[in-house]
Amino acid sequence: MLSALAFLIATQVPIEQPARLRKMLPNGALVLVERVPHAKSLIVDLFVSSRGTEETPETHGRRHLLEHLVALGPDGQLDSRLESGGAFLRARTLRGSTAYEMSFPPTSLKLALAALKDLVAAPTIDEAGIAREASLIDQEGALRDMDAHASEAAWDKAFGPVGLDPFGSMDILQRTTTANMVELRNRAFSADNLLIVVSGDVELDGTINAVTDVVGLLPVAKPDKGPTAAKPKSVVVHQGAGEYRGVPVPGFRSPLTAATLAAALAVAVEANRGTVIYTPSARPGLVLLGDAEGKLDDAINHANPATLFKLGRVMAIRWVQARMAEPAEQAAFRGMLMVDERDLKPETMLENLDALKFSDFQAALQEFKTAGHDGGSPR
Amino acid sequence: MIGLLAFGLSLIPRAAQSNVIEHIEPTASEVSIQMLARVPHLTAKEADALDYLADDLARSIEGYGKIDVMTVTNGDPVRVVVGPDYVRVSFHVLPNNWRAGLGLMEAIARHSSLQPSDHPLGVSMSAWTCALRPFVPSHPPRVDDTKELYERLFRPENLTIGVGGPIMPGKAQADWANRMSEWQVPRLLPAAKNEPDPKWLTSNIGGLSTLELAGPVFPAHDPTLATKVLSLFALGSGKGASLFRIARQKLVYSYRQEALLYPVTDGWQSRLILVMKPVGDLPAKAETLRGALADDINAWSDKDLERALGMADAVLARGVEFSPFAFGPFGSMESSLEGRTFLDTYWQLKTGQPWDANNLLVQMRQVSLADLKAASLAVVQGAKVRILPG
Numbered sequence: 001m002l003s004a005l006a007f008l009i010a011t012q013v014p015i016e017q018p019a020r021l022r023k024m025l026p027n028g029a030l031v032l033v034e035r036v037p038h039a040k041s042l043i044v045d046l047f048v049s050s051r052g053t054e055e056t057p058e059t060h061g062r063r064h065l066l067e068h069l070v071a072l073g074p075d076g077q078l079d080s081r082l083e084s085g086g087a088f089l090r091a092r093t094l095r096g097s098t099a100y101e102m103s104f105p106p107t108s109l110k111l112a113l114a115a116l117k118d119l120v121a122a123p124t125i126d127e128a129g130i131a132r133e134a135s136l137i138d139q140e141g142a143l144r145d146m147d148a149h150a151s152e153a154a155w156d157k158a159f160g161p162v163g164l165d166p167f168g169s170m171d172i173l174q175r176t177t178t179a180n181m182v183e184l185r186n187r188a189f190s191a192d193n194l195l196i197v198v199s200g201d202v203e204l205d206g207t208i209n210a211v212t213d214v215v216g217l218l219p220v221a222k223p224d225k226g227p228t229a230a231k232p233k234s235v236v237v238h239q240g241a242g243e244y245r246g247v248p249v250p251g252f253r254s255p256l257t258a259a260t261l262a263a264a265l266a267v268a269v270e271a272n273r274g275t276v277i278y279t280p281s282a283r284p285g286l287v288l289l290g291d292a293e294g295k296l297d298d299a300i301n302h303a304n305p306a307t308l309f310k311l312g313r314v315m316a317i318r319w320v321q322a323r324m325a326e327p328a329e330q331a332a333f334r335g336m337l338m339v340d341e342r343d344l345k346p347e348t349m350l351e352n353l354d355a356l357k358f359s360d361f362q363a364a365l366q367e368f369k370t371a372g373h374d375g376g377s378p379r
Numbered sequence: 380m381i382g383l384l385a386f387g388l389s390l391i392p393r394a395a396q397s398n399v400i401e402h403i404e405p406t407a408s409e410v411s412i413q414m415l416a417r418v419p420h421l422t423a424k425e426a427d428a429l430d431y432l433a434d435d436l437a438r439s440i441e442g443y444g445k446i447d448v449m450t451v452t453n454g455d456p457v458r459v460v461v462g463p464d465y466v467r468v469s470f471h472v473l474p475n476n477w478r479a480g481l482g483l484m485e486a487i488a489r490h491s492s493l494q495p496s497d498h499p500l501g502v503s504m505s506a507w508t509c510a511l512r513p514f515v516p517s518h519p520p521r522v523d524d525t526k527e528l529y530e531r532l533f534r535p536e537n538l539t540i541g542v543g544g545p546i547m548p549g550k551a552q553a554d555w556a557n558r559m560s561e562w563q564v565p566r567l568l569p570a571a572k573n574e575p576d577p578k579w580l581t582s583n584i585g586g587l588s589t590l591e592l593a594g595p596v597f598p599a600h601d602p603t604l605a606t607k608v609l610s611l612f613a614l615g616s617g618k619g620a621s622l623f624r625i626a627r628q629k630l631v632y633s634y635r636q637e638a639l640l641y642p643v644t645d646g647w648q649s650r651l652i653l654v655m656k657p658v659g660d661l662p663a664k665a666e667t668l669r670g671a672l673a674d675d676i677n678a679w680s681d682k683d684l685e686r687a688l689g690m691a692d693a694v695l696a697r698g699v700e701f702s703p704f705a706f707g708p709f710g711s712m713e714s715s716l717e718g719r720t721f722l723d724t725y726w727q728l729k730t731g732q733p734w735d736a737n738n739l740l741v742q743m744r745q746v747s748l749a750d751l752k753a754a755s756l757a758v759v760q761g762a763k764v765r766i767l768p769g
Binding site: 041083084085088089132135138139143145269273293307315318326328 | 618631656698
């Protein structure tokens with residue numbers, strides 16, 4: 001009996017599940033499930049791409065307003081339900097997508113799926129709710145710091161109307177109607193705009209099937225071609241004593257983006273109070289390098305480029321890895337890339353940094369050096 | 380064998396005496412190294428020097444160029460921040476580099492050149508930071524004042540070290556104890572007498588208004604700490620919390636509002652803070668808020684208790700954001716290796732006891748709805764109103 005049992009144990013070799021599984025549903029929604037053994041939390045994030053609902057001067061900020069309304073849940077009680085179950089939701093609107101990021105106790109898949117169902121259901125939209133959330137966005141705007149204002153100004157200067165900040169315009173929000181928001185919501189939540197990322201100690205196939213049950217039958221809206229960007233230029237903006245230089249980059253996948261980010265991070269260390277702002281996205285974007293003391297020229301010109309190269313590459317690798325250190329951050333990072341391009345992943349930038357050439361780094365450094373001169377060079 | 384064992388044993392008493400907190404996370408990819416220098420009650424002059432000390436501390440370290448520092452930290456910039464009652468230095472290193480990391484930390488503690496910036500610190504502070512530390516911001520101190528404060532704060536008996544990540548228990552303790560045993564510090568000069576205290580702000584220089592209900596102060600070892608912390612979860616953590624529902628959704632006063640456990644010299648203080656656009660009669664708003672919160676608390680049911688426990692579990696056991704612990708310089712704790720290592724280290728520094736989230740949660744689960752209501756009403760009704768108009 002004993003020997004038979006020993007044999008049985010020996011032959012029952014556990015079949016290793018892959019750590020990650022991705023599935024495109026027939027309606028175009030995408031699901032990514034990541035298995036993290038012994039994870040403390042179950043993470044379920046919903047990303048809604050801005051494809052077809054990009055900001056325009058006429059709609060500026062409505063995606064942000066929609067985020068506020070959707071996060072309340074259809075009955076306005078979603079947060080209370082989540083928090084009673086030890087879960088939490090936070091939402092944010094970026095240029096490329098809106099993210100609803102939720103953290104649950106590790107075995108709360110049922111609660112998580114119910115919350116996901118609430119988020120993709122039609123929210124309650126009425127004039128009173130719009131007015132209340134618009135007032136709160138006004139209060140939220142007052143909290144924006146110098147970096148946020150510099151970023152908004154730099155995008156505006158580099159990209160024009162195509163670079164509108166997703167935070168929005170109070171003028172537009174105060175003139176927004178229920179019909180505007182219902183129409184926006186239906187276009188934004190088109191199934192092919194949706195990505196659901198699940199990360200936790202879960203079984204992959206079963207979880208994908210469970211998520212499919214929630215989003216698999218959602219409708220697809222008629223596609224709307226987004227605005228076309230003119231060729232952006234590098235720019236300089238000032239906020240108080242601080243100076244910010246923005247260098248346009250093609251997108252997260254490009255080696256040029258890796259070189260530009262590495263250059264910015266290295267110079268920021270040379271500056272006394274340096275800062276770097278870059279939101280990972282497959283779309284063209286801006287790497288913003290700032291110095292609260294306004295002495296970026298000193299930082300760029302006095303440092304040895306070879307030294308900066310070594311430093312910048314190490315820092316950029318760390319920048320990527322730091323966003324993958326915690327399961328919740330990693331899920332959000334993967335999601336914000338994948339919602340833009342379905343096969344884009346953080347590792348792409350690590351590969352680019354590994355292959356980064358000194359000449360590419362120097363070229364990126366030069367872009368920061370000459371940013372804003374003669375209107376900057378188109379990239 | 381006997382010799383080795385004796386050597387090992389001889390290290391134990393020294394390690395036990397050292398102020399090194401080890402936070403072990405075997406699967407972490409880096410090691411977080413932190414140094415907390417306890418800050419006592421400061422005079423206005425010392426408070427002026429403190430922000431400049433933090434700004435200058437890691438700019439130039441004898442024996443370390445910028446690249447040397449980055450080589451040790453694998454590209455992670457050294458961060459120096461002023462907290463409610465400490466100065467914290469922190470960075471990460473790769474796991475096999477923890478000893479070099481402690482070497483760098485020792486150099487910062489002993490051999491900073493305190494090189495001032497070419498540009499003095501500005502007075503730009505966020506409205507939230509002003510509310511947390513409502514004192515008139517620093518004027519440039521004399522170089523000697525900064526140096527004197529450095530020597531007062533950075534001495535072995537005043538430092539607590541935190542090392543977190545995939546580390547071998549006891550190794551960092553032994554290494555740091557060894558370093559400290561070789562550090563001879565000069566005698567401290569007597570504390571200055573008759574120096575004025577820092578001045579309180581009368582308006583918020585962050586450009587926005589802040590409204591605060593500042594609850595009573597209680598000791599670090601308060602036997603009802605679990606009830607008081609749970610009350611802060613009920614009042615301010617999450618979107619189902621009273622502050623969010625009342626101050627934000629019902630009264631539409633503010634976008635950001637928090638209920639915080641804030642460290643003060645005599646222990647802790649419960650603080651309810653709102654940051655808002657500078658409009659309206661703020662004292663009247665404060666009283667409206669106080670009344671509405673009291674009504675809300677009186678109407679709490681078991682569902683509110685359950686929600687507060689759910690949030691406490693999410694924050695304390697799983698590291699979800701929105702902790703009421705305002706121990707960091709800008710407010711709540713981070714949900715990261717650095718944040719967790721800091722919490723272990725700071726709790727030991729503040730209370731003299733190890734941080735034990737599970738024990739606190741067990742105690743919270745014993746709290747009755749009646750006790751939760753009573754503790755929360757005590758905060759709201761006993762609070763002093765602090766208003767900093769923007």
